[in-house]
Amino acid sequence: MTLFLQQLMNGIGNGVIYASVALALVLIYRTTGVLNFAQGEMALFSTYITWKLTDWGVGIVAAIFISMLIAFAMGALVELVLIRPVEKKPPFVVLIVTIGMFLALNSITQLVFGTDEKQLPSAFGDHSWSVGDVRITGEFVGLICVLALTCTLLWILLQKTKLGLGLRAVASNPESARLVGISSGTMLMIGWAISASLGALGGAMYVPTTPALTAGSLQAVLVYAFAAAALGGFDSPVGAVVGGLIVGVAEALAIEYIEPLHDITLLVPFLLIGVVLLYRPTGLFGRNIVERV
Amino acid sequence: MSLLSVSDLRGGYGPVRVLHGLGFEVNAGEIVVILGANGSGKTSTIRAISGMLQATGSVRLHDEEILGKNPEAIARRRVAHVPQGRGTFPELTVEENLRVGAFSRKDSAVDEDIDRWLTTFPRLRERRTQLAGSMSGGEQQMLAISRALMMNPVLLLLDEPSLGLAPLVTQELFQKLAQLNRETYIAMLIVEQNANLALKTATRGYVLEAGEIVATGTSEELASNDEVRKAYLGMA
Ligand SMILES: Nc1ncnc2c1ncn2[C@@H]1O[C@H](COP(=O)(O)OP(=O)(O)OP(=O)(O)O)[C@@H](O)[C@H]1O
Numbered sequence A: 001m002t003l004f005l006q007q008l009m010n011g012i013g014n015g016v017i018y019a020s021v022a023l024a025l026v027l028i029y030r031t032t033g034v035l036n037f038a039q040g041e042m043a044l045f046s047t048y049i050t051w052k053l054t055d056w057g058v059g060i061v062a063a064i065f066i067s068m069l070i071a072f073a074m075g076a077l078v079e080l081v082l083i084r085p086v087e088k089k090p091p092f093v094v095l096i097v098t099i100g101m102f103l104a105l106n107s108i109t110q111l112v113f114g115t116d117e118k119q120l121p122s123a124f125g126d127h128s129w130s131v132g133d134v135r136i137t138g139e140f141v142g143l144i145c146v147l148a149l150t151c152t153l154l155w156i157l158l159q160k161t162k163l164g165l166g167l168r169a170v171a172s173n174p175e176s177a178r179l180v181g182i183s184s185g186t187m188l189m190i191g192w193a194i195s196a197s198l199g200a201l202g203g204a205m206y207v208p209t210t211p212a213l214t215a216g217s218l219q220a221v222l223v224y225a226f227a228a229a230a231l232g233g234f235d236s237p238v239g240a241v242v243g244g245l246i247v248g249v250a251e252a253l254a255i256e257y258i259e260p261l262h263d264i265t266l267l268v269p270f271l272l273i274g275v276v277l278l279y280r281p282t283g284l285f286g287r288n289i290v291e292r293v
Numbered sequence B: 001m002s003l004l005s006v007s008d009l010r011g012g013y014g015p016v017r018v019l020h021g022l023g024f025e026v027n028a029g030e031i032v033v034i035l036g037a038n039g040s041g042k043t044s045t046i047r048a049i050s051g052m053l054q055a056t057g058s059v060r061l062h063d064e065e066i067l068g069k070n071p072e073a074i075a076r077r078r079v080a081h082v083p084q085g086r087g088t089f090p091e092l093t094v095e096e097n098l099r100v101g102a103f104s105r106k107d108s109a110v111d112e113d114i115d116r117w118l119t120t121f122p123r124l125r126e127r128r129t130q131l132a133g134s135m136s137g138g139e140q141q142m143l144a145i146s147r148a149l150m151m152n153p154v155l156l157l158l159d160e161p162s163l164g165l166a167p168l169v170t171q172e173l174f175q176k177l178a179q180l181n182r183e184t185y186i187a188m189l190i191v192e193q194n195a196n197l198a199l200k201t202a203t204r205g206y207v208l209e210a211g212e213i214v215a216t217g218t219s220e221e222l223a224s225n226d227e228v229r230k231a232y233l234g235m236a
């Protein structure tokens, strides 16, 4: 039982990270209709910036905030410079651009920051408490709080502000959005910017739970985040969060209890996607509006 | 001086030209109808006015050239375009759709106006929190028009408002448009297949054929024009 609870917590901890990167994917998909394959590498670059800042002596929490701001600007720039020119092209062209970004960003990161392993401190210190036989870490509590806060802020932004209304309008019907005077270009830029910020946050949460920061750090995370988004429905922020947690927990439990999966944990998300999509092609929370005309 | 003045409008899709230098006017407070067969260029004309279709020539609003400006800029000059077919935001609720219509407005009367259009179209009030995409075609059309009215328009461009509506609903819609025009003086340019009703509602009209204006006159004149009667009113 203790082992189970411990694994459950590990799973939720990882799930939170998958959820935040999945949220970033969903946000871009909803506003632009693009699956951003470079999401993980954008987050990687930001995580290195966070590391560099701590290397210069900035506190880790401040470093995360600063790198989120830098990521915000970079996300906007990426939309403006790389995505906008191909916006009207068929979706696969945009897809190829994001795959190109994936490769380029990975190399650029190595060029700028070097290929040696780095250590990024955790934002939550290393406190832990014992409850019975179970050890609850500050990291676990912190991750859950960060996810809860992120979700609340995003929800308020999208549902309660005028900017959010504009973002959702562009996602829903870009042509009619322009016809009421909403600048779709600006909205898409903001969507990419927010999403890049979320990625920076996810990266800075994730890396301290791993042995070291390397150029390959976030590649598996991207796969898990895709699984989370597919599971929850690519157009649903709620789905991204729930999907992320499911994938994280399933992964942790599978490692513990299913012997043959020890070394091939990446199989878990694929199995989950397969099963869900077989029964619900739109994902658990994806919308499938029946349009009547 | 007319509110909208279009001249020598030319445009198309890639190498295919569909508008061959047409011109017409809409005066303040007028309802003007454009009649034309399928594919004659009605939608293209309206899209050129609202900046959605690249075109050459001249489109002047209040004597300001708006041709070449982007759709956002033209919308901010309070030209409201209700596109043919799907003009709503399906993933947004009815009320949110109306709020989106007021996106570029800076004044504080938005809530009042929402209430106003919900009163004009009571069906929408019942469905205030429903997603637009789950409403019937007729309800969506009313929502699209209300959304356009939320822009406080000086000119309303309506592309086949009767599309997919039952005859009775169409009749009711045109009555409401006429009433609105009397009360608020909003000028309207309506593109319609339902020539009968459109001519009853409009002050003047134009007939579009293969991208050119081939006839014009007051509604009475057009309704008694033999060609028009044959082609658009189904009378010999
Ligand atoms: N996106 C497009 N690409 C290429 N050609 C187009 C496009 N849209 C319209 N056309 C062509 O332009 C011409 C005029 O089309 P338009 O939609 O303006 O006609 P319409 O009068 O509105 O017709 P309808 O009554 O069917 O709505 C048609 O020949 C059509 O095939």
Ligand SMILES: [Mg+2]
Pocket: B042, B043, B044, B084, B159, B160
């Ligand atoms: Mg048309």
